[in-house]
Amino acid sequence: MNIKQYLDSTYLKTAEQAGLSEKENTKVVEGFIQEAIDEGFKLIMIRPDKVSLAHQMISKAKSDVLIGTVIDFPDGTSDFDVKLQEAQEAINNSVDELDYVINYQAFKRGETNLVKNEIIECTKIGLLNKKAVKFIIEVAALTDQQIIQLSALIKNTIISNFKENDYQNVFVKSSTGFYKTEDDLPNGATVHTIKMMLENSCPLPVKAAGGVRTIDEAMEMIKLGVKRIGTSSAKAISKGEVSNDNY
Numbered sequence: 465m466n467i468k469q470y471l472d473s474t475y476l477k478t479a480e481q482a483g484l485s486e487k488e489n490t491k492v493v494e495g496f497i498q499e500a501i502d503e504g505f506k507l508i509m510i511r512p513d514k515v516s517l518a519h520q521m522i523s524k525a526k527s528d529v530l531i532g533t534v535i536d537f538p539d540g541t542s543d544f545d546v547k548l549q550e551a552q553e554a555i556n557n558s559v560d561e562l563d564y565v566i567n568y569q570a571f572k573r574g575e576t577n578l579v580k581n582e583i584i585e586c587t588k589i590g591l592l593n594k595k596a597v598k599f600i601i602e603v604a605a606l607t608d609q610q611i612i613q614l615s616a617l618i619k620n621t622i623i624s625n626f627k628e629n630d631y632q633n634v635f636v637k638s639s640t641g642f643y644k645t646e647d648d649l650p651n652g653a654t655v656h657t658i659k660m661m662l663e664n665s666c667p668l669p670v671k672a673a674g675g676v677r678t679i680d681e682a683m684e685m686i687k688l689g690v691k692r693i694g695t696s697s698a699k700a701i702s703k704g705e706v707s708n709d710n711y
Contacts, residue, residue: 467679470686472532472671473500473698474509476641493517501527505698507561508532512554519558532561532598535586538642540565540600544582551589561596562586565640568602571614579614583621591630598635598671603657604643611657615664622668635692636665641674652676655684662689679704 475496479489493514500508501522507530508518518531533554536542544567551562564586571579583599590597601614615636622634638653638661652674661670672685673694682693682701695701 465686467682467686468504468698468702469506470682470691470693471505471698471701472507472509472673472692472694473503473505474641474673474694474696476509476511476534476537478511490514490517494521497521497529499699500529501525503699503702505529505702506692509534509563509694511537512550512557512559515554515557515559530560531558532563533559534600534640535562535564537563537565538640539569540567540602541569542567544585547582547586548589551586555589555593555595559595561598562590563598563600563637566599566601566614566618568605568610568614571617572606572610576617579617580621583618584625587622587626587630587634591626591633596633596635598637600637600640600673601661602640602643603638603654603661604652608656608660611660612664615661619665619668631667632669635669635671636661637671637673637694639674641694653685655688658685658688658690677701678706 473496475493479486482489493510497508497518509532510518512533515531515533522529535550536547567579567582587597599618603611618636641652653672658672669691671692671694672690676682676693676695677697679701685693
């Protein structure tokens, strides 16, 4: 098994969040893109404004690394027409995968139809343009019951509105990695949350994001059944090293 083909190498900090200038932060992004090319990771996950940069570098290197970006990140509370506009711009810039932050706050308020419509329209624009789609449910913001219900809602909405051969291209993803928890509780993927997602989103694939920092943790997630792992520690994981990164 080539673990690198499970790894979505991720850098999603803005310059302000990183405490850097825009120029310095762009250099960091370039470093992550180049590392993904050199190491042969499955995908580089970056902010929408860096998709064109990644496309230029990957094309020049004649690399197979995919480009992913986040949509309506990190809160997910925009109307879905805003999500669609952001997704279309990323598609125009040659993105390969769209990771939407689902409106989990609306879901928690019981606005199920709003969330269903968002799932349908956001999936449609992705699949029509031959892009994989992932829905980030932000597990740290949900109770166990809500994780189960939202995973099932995504699954049932996709099954009811799309063809079976589309399922492999619509993921349920655990976390943004940016949610602020109380008492230092995990804000990303855990074995407990991933098991619930896998049980309730099947046959849709699951992406574990946030909190996977060692090869043992990555292997455990893969053995559970996840198809992708989002991490800023991709190189450390692939080398069997331990990372102190917080995503």
